[in-house]
Amino acid sequence: MENVFKVLEERGFIEQMTHEAEIKELFEKEKVTFYIGFDPTADSLHVGHFLTVMAMAHMQKAGHRPICLMGGGTGMIGDPTGKADMRKMMTTEIIDYNVSCFKKQLSHFIDFSDDKAIIVDNADWIRNLNYIDFLREIGVHFSVNRMLAAECFKTRMEKGLSFLEFNYMLMQANDFLELNKKYNCVMQLGGNDQWSNIISGVDLIRRKEGKPAFGMTFKLLTNSEGNKMGKTEKGTVWLDPEKTTPYEFYQYWRNVDDKDVKKCLALLTFLPMEEVNRLGSLEGSEINKAKEVLAFELTKIVHNEEEAEKAQKAAKALFSGGAEGGSIPETEIKENELKDDMDILTLLTLSGLCSSRAEGRRLIQQGGLKMNDEKIESFDVVVKKEDFKDGKIMLQKGRKSFHQIKLV
């Protein structure tokens, strides 16, 4: 069995761990059951989640058994870690819905057949907790003094922290304990922001059960400036194709900073490291090739090969005048809506390229709009049926945003 530790280390996943030597040995000798928690804060996973999912996939490939823990219970509280502000409370309906979305997405990446991986929801044990029992059984093992010293609460000590959120750490520690008892789960993985929460669980198991438990965290996916990746002007880059289209997804990775290409290839694709190193060392405009590979591979994993090809085709068509076809964001307009003609600003807002007519005016005034490859000089322009070539109009906002209008 290949030691997955080496794989994770080589690809740059690992940030810190509780017991290095023991963990290495464990991976060598045993089929390890481990878990990663996902709090259902939205109705789709995002790139940050995806990084830990990749780690999980590497682990599973190496023969270990993942548990995906859905935070249907912890989501009721909200993890204060790294958050500057208090979280909004979510209703159970929303949480349950989000959990169901997560489950669906995870099954794309993790093989749940034949008990090769497990999916559980901590709502099952958290929502029915008895307060006093919980305090007596779990609460006694926690020192407030130590918790307050924890890094994860530092930022919140200035901004304020409610008792509700303060309890989050106990809940997560208790999760680990539950999974340890039920499934013999001995290891928790997570993003590095989870370090405090993870070690609190490790400690709890060691104390209460007298059994070994381990924790390991992964590097957060940040760009060369230290900002979290997977955020754009439009918000988060989601894995759900309804929320972030495969084309937009592809473009996001096609446009990463030169300096981040290698890291992304290693962390977010399954390409062998020799290939990653080769692509990562390309220089000058050559690095664009590496970016294409990154975007393609990643889109392939998250969506599928067909979508990846469509996105790549579309990108090539738009940026280098290559073959037609592919998937460009598109808006349909009914022929009767168009009537005889429609002014360009209406079309812009309809397509979502601009959020208001004023924004559209600015765009045109500054020379940032092209229709069918011709610059629009004034915002009085009226779109007519004749402007549709093969039933389509191509709008280009700035250098990089394309949108098709289709007449139906």
Next chain:
RNA sequence: GGAUGGGUUCCCGAGUGGCCAAAGGGGCCGGACUGUAACUCCGCUGCAUAUAUGCUUCGAAGGUUCGAAUCCUUCCCCAUCCA
């Protein structure tokens, strides 16, 4: 529960009766440069018609005033100290 300081446009943050759609910075968007990169420079950044006007906005609701982000009242929320 008490005292004090706060809540301003995406974010930070000025603004204490008219010259405020509200300084400055960040971010976003657009332009130039380029490799669909980075850096740099310039422009832009509430909405609607228009190049002036109207409408909505400064925690919420009322009130004073010819006129309020700015004053008053009540309420909500946050921080710090005290209990």
